[in-house]
Amino acid sequence: MKAGYSIFVLFVSLALFGIVEVCNARGAHGFSNLSYNYYRRTCPRAEKIVRGIIRERARINPALGAKLIRMQFHDCFVRGCDASVLLDTVNGSFPSEKKAVPNLSLSGFDVIDDIKTALEKACPKVVSCADILALAARDAVSAPFGRRLWDVPLGRRDGRISLASEINGNIPGPSANFSSLLQTFNKKGLDVNDLVILSGAHTIGVSHCGAFSRRLYNFTGKGDADPSLDRTYAIFLRKQCPNPASQTITVEMDPGSSLKFDTHYYDVLLQNKGLFQSDAALLTDGHSRGLVTTLRRKRSFFPAFATSMMKMGAIEVLTGNAGEIRANCRVVNP
Template sequence: MMAKKDCSIFVIFASLLAFWIAAAGACNAEGLKMKFYKESCPQAEKIVKEIIGSRVPSNPALPAKLLRMNYHDCFVMGCDASILLDAVNNTQAEKDALPNLSLSGFDVIDDIKTQIEQVCPNTVSCADILALAARDAVSFPFNRRLWKVPTGRRDGRISLASEVTKNLPSPFSNFTTLLELFNKKDLNLNDLVLLSGAHTIGLSHCGTFSRRLYNFTGKGDQDPSLDPTYAEFLKKKCSNPANPATTVEMDPQSALSFDKNYYQTVLENKGLFQSDAALLTNRQSAKIVRHLQISTSFIAKFANSMEKMGSIEVLTGNTGEIRKQCRFAN
């Protein structure tokens, strides 16, 4: 028979254990999960998919635009839709920073938010809408959802242009800088190579790579790591100085097809950006590039990395807010 003192200790321990189990359960409930809006707004994900499905056929570049916007949001202050906020007074927002000036697709997010607000006011976050819209846009040609998007994010109230450059991977970055930025977001080397695969779709303005063509080291030279024939092709497209309006496919001949062709392009030294070429300067990342070039599992592996990226520094539970309009904090 247990002594009275021992029994009291047991009761105290059991109570503490029950408290921590309950607390852990509460934390999980406040985090991201599949079908978060099943009860509060069951139409939400359907509305996103339908609007995206109506827009992509007439705007085939939209998947690349929304995927890029999703990246630029998550790497700066987390996946909190801060990229969608407009400037306040004299304080520039993230979308006003130089790397974000070419972002587009904000009108699509606004349309989705407007329709969802009509059926479920003050319920679905702009951060979740952006994550779902990017996934559904890239998935559209496949007639299936390419990666899971657990929901439950809440929206941030702050957006600062000053936070962009120090957090967002740049097309001018070398391998060391890229890996440091990814590691800061709890993403690893594998994620770096896989998420770079997003460059298999979309266009880029000449200014993001023209230095490789005309003034790589400041002496009027060309980047020796760039395929010479491809460099001549790019020079015919991009004048010096670069015309801000001119764009080039990031993945030659495959800019509208979400596939593994990007890795073949990189191996042929035709990666458009210094950050693409940088993947071959590290033995481990170069090995992953070669593997993905012949692999049949690129999309599945990309999906895993997208799910990791989608949870960067998210606001959940009682943090942040649910914006009434994506461009403005409440």
């Protein structure tokens, strides 16, 4: 993305949503410690290597963007964007984040491994796994567009701790209500604008039936469906997801448009066809609902999403002498 266009994107988003301090170096964000030219001297081909592998893998697997952006979200909301979600459990010690229930359905780790292997050959122990994940998520979502949808400042370092026990309270669940969602985002230095904007990532990807089956079969404990869910859509979902919930069947999060990164999610949300309770919750607050309506317009959504992804990607980053640069994204250095 050209510098001039990036600045334009940033200021359009600021004007639309009143995000006053997007690049705030204080609080949860570390923008001032990240740089767009971070690897210019130490690994000048880093971004090109990531982009090349992602383009090839995304061509084979069009769902890769949904997988990697979800992985980055789950990483950044626990201990910040430090690639802790990539660590395996070692020698029967405390289970890593991968073993937590919300992360059991994460996928795409093999792609990160391939990128790390290529970068270690080109520039040993230079490019962090946290930066790889941030670049890979951006490039996978951007691949169908032929251009970068948001900028990724670099310089993150990798954490050495990953605990499944830290997932609860940090990763918002599919049944979360609006106040719970907003509280979780606020703890990460994000606001209601970011909540609604980043929820737009649900325009791509699928979900297992178990994540929302309660909405269909036992919403109040009486064998009923969530009355806020469009009745026709609820009937369709029941046909797709027999009770009890299958652990293998998946459905589109954005019906009819799950492989296309667009604004369709907000259209179906306003039709009461949000798949999760956490989606429907965005309509229960006046300000949030207004944002949903505004974000139906592409000229509003795309620049806003770019801004919120930059904010999320800088949550509690490790820089300088903190953390390490892992040689293998799955294990800490000896």
